[in-house]
């Protein structure tokens with residue numbers, strides 16, 4: 096979610112698909128373009144829990160990047176163009192950290208969420224980054240999901256092994272064809288969605 100905040104604030108009108116949008120309810124992509132100010136206002140600036148998560152997230156990244164022992168890159172952008180039905184689409188991603196070739200996606204979670212980690216859509220997000228960094232100038236050899244528990248700053252890591260069957264093109268094609276339920280992840284997705292006040296599906300949920 097933190098990546099979503101940064102992406103939306105950076106480029107609210109960008110028609111590209113973001114990797115974070117590929118692993119969530121597809122309607123969010125279209126609502127971001129239609130209501131960019133709503134996205135900025137609701138996703139980030141008024142949400143205290145997200146701001147705390149962002150501060151933790153940024154602090155952790157800085158700690159690693161300023162360490163002498165690692166070759167580390169912070170917030171690494173990656174872009175991939177894919178063609179579907181004769182039309183070209185741009186997909187953008189931003190990896191939180193790449194340390195000595197290992198990509199890290201950092202998430203903040205509450206203690207109550209600890210027993211259900213890792214979340215499949217987080218694993219899919221990392222898989223899509225691995226797909227996008229293949230052949231990129233920044234070399235990525237492996238990847239990990241790093242969860243930080245908000246209440247006690249505990250860190251829980253999961254290795255993510257590349258699954259070649261997960262790729263940006265196929266996931267985007269699914270989104271464009273509407274072959275997925277909305278919301279995608281469960282009813283809770285609407286509760287935390289910045290577009291719930293304008294979304295007809297949420298209103299009817």
Ligand code: SF4
Nearest residue numbers: 120122285288294297
């Ligand atoms: S409110 Fe629910 S259905 Fe509507 S865009 Fe958000 S997550 Fe999707």
